[in-house]
Ligand SMILES: Nc1ncnc2c1ncn2[C@@H]1O[C@H](COP(=O)(O)OP(=O)(O)O)[C@@H](O)[C@H]1O
């Protein structure tokens with residue numbers, strides 16, 4: 484009788500196996516794009532609603548309208564770039580990498596989550612323990628990875644039992660070759676039962692969760708030849724991105 488490993492490898496190399504692999508890749512890519520498009524589309528809806536409220540009010544300044552229109556435009560551009568980058572990630576297409584400052588990745592991501600953090604009464608802190616460490620990659624993708632970690636942390640501290648809700652983003656240099664971004668929170672912590680599989684797609688404990696944020700973050704960081712891990716910590720959660728320095 485053939486052993487299970489041989490059977491698996493025969494299946495993977497068969498026509499049906501290859502078709503199944505392609506279909507799985509398609510399913511994951513479609514889910515990734517849908518998941519990531521939700522963020523800019525949500526912002527576009529919020530800003531557009533805000534704008535129409537302003538327009539029906541008594542005084543509207545052209546500057547105010549201009550700012551809202553600009554932010555709608557920026558999010559729409561982000562949406563198109565997400566589609567391009569997510570395809571690149573899942574189809575393993577080569578792309579133009581550039582020198583990216585991790586401090587810029589952090590500050591731009593923090594700017595994007597600032598209003599959500601404020602609404603949830605979460606104090607966001609940024610700590611830079613290194614002078615502008617750089618990596619070689621795609622800035623928008625690295626921001627997408629970090630964004631997913633930070634919104635998880637905000638969700639984890641958004642709990643009635645947590646009075647002082649804190650999320651810290653810390654950039655540091657590990658040694659001559661590696662640099663890190665840690666996202667620390669004092670939230671509920673990753674549930675014991677899913678600790679070793681949180682980076683797999685479709686693993687979630689949230690009623691409205693897709694279970695894709697960490698899988699996307701992990702794929703993006705691996706694409707940059709790095710790794711994301713859930714570091715042991717006394718309370719809350721510490722997610723760490725490790726990336727090769729430029
Ligand atoms: N900072 C965190 N604190 C506690 N649990 C977390 C944190 N980040 C991730 N998790 C756990 O990992 C699961 C998977 O996260 P993710 O892949 O982002 O999917 P989703 O947010 O849609 O559930 C979450 O449902 C949650 O249980």
Ligand SMILES: [Mg+2]
Pocket residue numbers: 631634635695696697
């Ligand atoms: Mg998430």
